[in-house]
Amino acid sequence: MKKSVIFGALTVAGLAAGAAAAGTLDDVKARGKLNCGVTTGLVGFAAPDANGNWDGFDVGVCRAVAAAVLGDPAAVEFVPTTGKTRFTALASGEIDMLARNTTWTFSRDVDLKFTFVGVNYYDGQGFMVPSELGVSSAKDLDGATVCIQTGTTTELNLADFFRANNISYEPVPIETNAEGQQQYLAGACDVYTTDASGLAATRATFEDPGAHVLLPEIISKEPLGPLVRHGDDNWGDAVRWTLNALITAEELGVTSANIGEMAAGTNNPEVNRLLGSEGSLGEMLGLSADWAKNAIMAGGNYGEIFERNIGESTPIGLARGLNAQWTDGGLIYSPPFR
Amino acid sequence: MSDLSFVRTEMLPEKAPPASEIGIVGWLRHNLFSGWVNSILTIISLAAIYGVLSVLIPYVFLSVWNAESLNECREIMNETWGSSHGHACWAVINERWLQLLFGFYPPEFYWRPILSLVLLVVALAPILYSDRVSSKLLIVTALYPFIMPWLMWGGSVWGTVSVAFGFVAGYLVLKYATEALGELFAMIAGAVVAIVWWLFIAGMFVGAMDAILPIALETVQSRKFGGFMLAILLGVVAIGCSLPIGIVLALGRQSHLPIVKWLCVCFIEFIRGVPLITLLFVASLLLNIFLPPGTNFDIILRVMIMVTLFASAYMAEVIRGGLAALPRGQYEGADSLGLDYWQSQRLIIMPQALKISIPGIVSTFIGVFKDTTLVSIIGLFDVIGLTHAIRADTAWNGIYWELFAFIALLFFIVCFSMSRYSMYLERKLRTDHK
Numbered sequence: 034m035k036k037s038v039i040f041g042a043l044t045v046a047g048l049a050a051g052a053a054a055a056g057t058l059d060d061v062k063a064r065g066k067l068n069c070g071v072t073t074g075l076v077g078f079a080a081p082d083a084n085g086n087w088d089g090f091d092v093g094v095c096r097a098v099a100a101a102v103l104g105d106p107a108a109v110e111f112v113p114t115t116g117k118t119r120f121t122a123l124a125s126g127e128i129d130m131l132a133r134n135t136t137w138t139f140s141r142d143v144d145l146k147f148t149f150v151g152v153n154y155y156d157g158q159g160f161m162v163p164s165e166l167g168v169s170s171a172k173d174l175d176g177a178t179v180c181i182q183t184g185t186t187t188e189l190n191l192a193d194f195f196r197a198n199n200i201s202y203e204p205v206p207i208e209t210n211a212e213g214q215q216q217y218l219a220g221a222c223d224v225y226t227t228d229a230s231g232l233a234a235t236r237a238t239f240e241d242p243g244a245h246v247l248l249p250e251i252i253s254k255e256p257l258g259p260l261v262r263h264g265d266d267n268w269g270d271a272v273r274w275t276l277n278a279l280i281t282a283e284e285l286g287v288t289s290a291n292i293g294e295m296a297a298g299t300n301n302p303e304v305n306r307l308l309g310s311e312g313s314l315g316e317m318l319g320l321s322a323d324w325a326k327n328a329i330m331a332g333g334n335y336g337e338i339f340e341r342n343i344g345e346s347t348p349i350g351l352a353r354g355l356n357a358q359w360t361d362g363g364l365i366y367s368p369p370f371r
Numbered sequence: 372m373s374d375l376s377f378v379r380t381e382m383l384p385e386k387a388p389p390a391s392e393i394g395i396v397g398w399l400r401h402n403l404f405s406g407w408v409n410s411i412l413t414i415i416s417l418a419a420i421y422g423v424l425s426v427l428i429p430y431v432f433l434s435v436w437n438a439e440s441l442n443e444c445r446e447i448m449n450e451t452w453g454s455s456h457g458h459a460c461w462a463v464i465n466e467r468w469l470q471l472l473f474g475f476y477p478p479e480f481y482w483r484p485i486l487s488l489v490l491l492v493v494a495l496a497p498i499l500y501s502d503r504v505s506s507k508l509l510i511v512t513a514l515y516p517f518i519m520p521w522l523m524w525g526g527s528v529w530g531t532v533s534v535a536f537g538f539v540a541g542y543l544v545l546k547y548a549t550e551a552l553g554e555l556f557a558m559i560a561g562a563v564v565a566i567v568w569w570l571f572i573a574g575m576f577v578g579a580m581d582a583i584l585p586i587a588l589e590t591v592q593s594r595k596f597g598g599f600m601l602a603i604l605l606g607v608v609a610i611g612c613s614l615p616i617g618i619v620l621a622l623g624r625q626s627h628l629p630i631v632k633w634l635c636v637c638f639i640e641f642i643r644g645v646p647l648i649t650l651l652f653v654a655s656l657l658l659n660i661f662l663p664p665g666t667n668f669d670i671i672l673r674v675m676i677m678v679t680l681f682a683s684a685y686m687a688e689v690i691r692g693g694l695a696a697l698p699r700g701q702y703e704g705a706d707s708l709g710l711d712y713w714q715s716q717r718l719i720i721m722p723q724a725l726k727i728s729i730p731g732i733v734s735t736f737i738g739v740f741k742d743t744t745l746v747s748i749i750g751l752f753d754v755i756g757l758t759h760a761i762r763a764d765t766a767w768n769g770i771y772w773e774l775f776a777f778i779a780l781l782f783f784i785v786c787f788s789m790s791r792y793s794m795y796l797e798r799k800l801r802t803d804h805k
Contacts (some may be wrong), residue, residue: 073750074763081760083466084594085475110594113760115750118655122750123658188405212763215771238769240455319509348442348765 051340057268066110069095070128073113076234077343087111091132093338097328101275114303132259150273155355157188157251159229164246171250175200180213180222189255237348278325280367282334289333307370375747417721437464440766464777474597483522525588529580533573541565577685597752606740609678617686642684650677682739693728725802733793737786
């Protein structure tokens with residue numbers, strides 16, 4: 034242990050600069066493992082089970098990328114990051130990509146020098162109130178006490194919303210979502226506000242979920258997506274098109290169940306190009322011809338990953354809503370595989 | 372005119388004290404109901420204790436131990452007691468206790484941290500109970516710092532041997548060169564020999580020995596470390612290293628050599644001037660920015676170094692307090708006996724100063740041990756970090772108090788033991804006039 038540190042400090046310091054310049058895609062292939070940053074735990078998005086195996090909606094993206102690049106969905110090293118450590122971990126190269134329900138904002142993209150490769154979940158800030166209050170709209174919340182996580186964009190959104198509607202509120206600052214649940218249930222605040230997906234997950238854990246309602250207003254845009262370091266376009270392309278492959282697979286009806294026969298060749302040329310039986314898309318990315326097939330087989334297409342982790346069949350029970358395919362009136366849309 | 376009609380001539384036999392003064396009744400009257408004010412206070416207190424226990428005992432004991440999820444727990448509670456309020460769902464502990472203890476450490480290797488812990492007890496026994504345990508066990512104590520990392524992280528045994536050999540080589544040089552070169556140069560020569568060994572020869576030695584006789588444990592990544600094991604690991608390292616470093620710093624701060632003195636003062640004041648959480652952020656974030664990209668400087672090692680530095684600064688001040696409490700005569704007495712600096716420290720000053728400081732030292736230990744939970748903020752899965760992860764499982768989302776109660780119990784056991792040991796040690800070392 035000590036030896037490796039002494040060597041690490043001296044030799045790796047010199048070698049690393051050269052190695053890093055080789056590009057993340059080559060690094061990942063050489064390492065045989067993808068270092069993927071996830072949350073330290075968010076219901077439905079990323080959580081370890083009793084055996085330490087990670088599962089969740091964001092985890093599904095990590096596994097798909099690992100399958101596409103390395104051919105093995107299990108070749109992922111999950112690096113838990115907090116809201117404070119996530120960006121440094123990515124910038125310093127500790128992780129290759131971050132899939133940690135991170136909102137795509139201007140300053141994160143431009144100022145922090147990251148590249149968001151797409152959006153895998155369109156979220157937005159909502160409100161939850163006990164149904165006995167009889168409130169049906171957030172505009173009726175004049176004078177309410179609101180539980181709100183401090184130091185987040187939700188806090189600013191809340192202030193903007195109440196000011197724009199010319200109503201007043203009293204904030205009850207909380208630190209974590211778990212604390213927010215306890216405070217809200219204990220009656221310390223009338224309203225709990227955070228991302229709508231988080232509210233749904235929180236309500237699902239209540240003893241009597243029916244006694245609480247989510248108000249219809251969504252007061253902010255929170256497009257969540259995986260991101261990589263700025264300036265490494267080959268790697269960014271690999272992650273971007275893996276996500277797009279999952280989305281396109283759902284649009285074209287390719288699922289983990291029928292992918293075996295589809296990969297043998299179909300009448301639809303786009304399916305053939307996607308699954309590598311026609312054209313050379315994989316080669317252009319620097320990946321194997323069956324990269325997208327591997328990615329889809331890792332956990333199914335976008336819709337399957339959604340349904341299994343956060344969809345209506347799970348306790349969280351999120352409807353597709355904005356996250357439906359564009360053909361179904363949602364915003365999930367992938368550029369063509371051509 | 373004293374005409375007493377009756378004078379007792381023999382002593383009355385002793386009577387038993389009145390029933391109201393002895394036994395449980397007497398104790399109650401004296402301690403709980405010795406006046407109307409105290410009686411009222413006693414009744415109020417009893418009511419308060421009853422109020423707490425009547426909630427707590429059903430919560431703890433009328434509880435569910437076997438369930439797959441929080442909702443199943445609630446169903447069982449509703450069936451059994453008609454309400455899901457006021458009953459604990461210990462099923463989460465039942466399912467996750469191994470994870471809370473070991474983090475993501477591979478289950479097939481659980482014997483390694485357990486063996487490390489057993490060896491830790493063996494290694495500490497000759498130090499903690501020097502009067503009852505054979506001093507031959509000190510050999511385990513000396514080897515423990517090398518065995519423990521090998522057991523925990525795995526890898527080739529020769530790496531461990533080569534690190535240990537560096538220390539042995541340095542010590543031998545120091546021992547045999549002191550006469551020829553003098554103490555200072557022998558110390559420098561020893562350090563140089565050890566460093567040359569580690570940097571240039573150890574690698575070849577490990578490679579050669581691995582080729583001849585490969586003995587290795589499977590490597591376990593630092594990322595797999597977690598749970599209470601991580602708290603104990605960080606706590607033991609910080610406690611074990613901070614005491615000697617703290618002693619050196621305390622002596623350095625009292626030194627007459629100005630550079631040594633100012634270095635120690637600056638270190639102590641700087642470290643004590645910033646919160647531990649800042650140092651942890653430096654370890655996890657700032658170092659990442661300053662080190663070249665791709666550098667793999669183990670995060671747990673970084674945290675260990677920071678926690679140790681933090682504990683050392685506090686320890687130095689506690690020991691300085693002990694030193695300050697010694698009368699000047701002790702120093703002068705040592706000088707008058709012709710002892711040199713290190714002899715007088717070892718034989719006269721430190722034994723007394725450390726004895727005085729025991730309560731302060733142990734409370735620093737306890738504080739450091741509890742502070743290890745702060746690592747959850749930089750994304751390490753210690754017990755507190757794991758509560759977030761467990762709550763993020765859809766089965767257990769919404770569970771709260773049960774996890775923290777379990778963690779509190781774990782920490783209480785360790786901290787209370789440390790505290791009791793410190794009291795035992797104080798009693799054992801008490802030489803004042805009773």
